[in-house]
Amino acid sequence: MTETLNTKAADMDDTKTFEIIDPASVNPDDYTVYVAEITGAHGVSGNVRIRPIGTADVAIKALQSVGHVLAVTPDKKSWRVLTPMSMRRQPGPKGAWIARFRESVDRQHGESLYGLQLFVKDNQRPALPEGEYYIDQVIGCVLETEAGKPLGTLTEILESPAHDVYVTDLGAMVPVVSAFIVSTDLNAKRIVVRDIPGLLGEA
Numbered sequence: 115m116t117e118t119l120n121t122k123a124a125d126m127d128d129t130k131t132f133e134i135i136d137p138a139s140v141n142p143d144d145y146t147v148y149v150a151e152i153t154g155a156h157g158v159s160g161n162v163r164i165r166p167i168g169t170a171d172v173a174i175k176a177l178q179s180v181g182h183v184l185a186v187t188p189d190k191k192s193w194r195v196l197t198p199m200s201m202r203r204q205p206g207p208k209g210a211w212i213a214r215f216r217e218s219v220d221r222q223h224g225e226s227l228y229g230l231q232l233f234v235k236d237n238q239r240p241a242l243p244e245g246e247y248y249i250d251q252v253i254g255c256v257l258e259t260e261a262g263k264p265l266g267t268l269t270e271i272l273e274s275p276a277h278d279v280y281v282t283d284l285g286a287m288v289p290v291v292s293a294f295i296v297s298t299d300l301n302a303k304r305i306v307v308r309d310i311p312g313l314l315g316e317a
Contacts, residue, residue: 124207137195145233148161149173152185152232155224156212162224163210164232167251169270169278174201174211176239176248177232185230196232205284207275251300257282259309260296268305280305286313 148174152166166173177183177198187194197216204210218224249271257280259266268281271290278290288294289305296306307313309310 118299127224133234140184140195142184142186144235145186146236147176147239148231148297149176149183149239150211150232151214152213152230153225154228155221156210157224158221159250160218160220160224161212161214162218162227164213166211168273169246170211170273172246172248176234177201178235179240180238184233186233186236187229188229189229194230196227196230229249233302245298246299247300250279252305253300255300255303255305257286257288257305257307259307259313261309263309265307265313281302284314288313 138212148167150166151167153163154200155161156163164177165267178201180198181199182195184193185196194217196218199214199216201211201213215227218227242248252271253268255268257268259265264284265286265288266284268280269283270281272279272281279288280286280288294307294310296308298305
């Protein structure tokens, strides 16, 4: 069943067409891509602050492209379906991302969503430009230099204003820019980087 909601609030889209999902038809195991976390309520109309996971633009694009998301508690013991209605970023370089979900109509609802982790299906997320990847696609990749020197397994991606940074279990920190990254093979779970001194903290 689909429905079109007229949304006239200043922070919402003019119209949003969404599919009403029966929670009984949802299989949580299908939602494998972690795209954002709800970090608190914003205002009195049900809006919430969200923290994108990985590259912000990529995570927001995924949220904007789906009709619904799976919102899971951090302990993974319970979940609910949420319908994204709008996404916007507050002004300023450190402006927070603000989201509106159909199911959240006032501050009390917004506060009840605190801490929920938002997941989408792998086939729901939009295709990315060549050379860009979703965080779950590269986490677990082995990094090595062109000369074959091991840099460890990718465990975390740090976001900075200039670019993301790959962090490995051996402590390597590699800027995600063409000057450092030579190739990324998702099938082989292997990322090759240039032989640049200091990647592992060496003098």
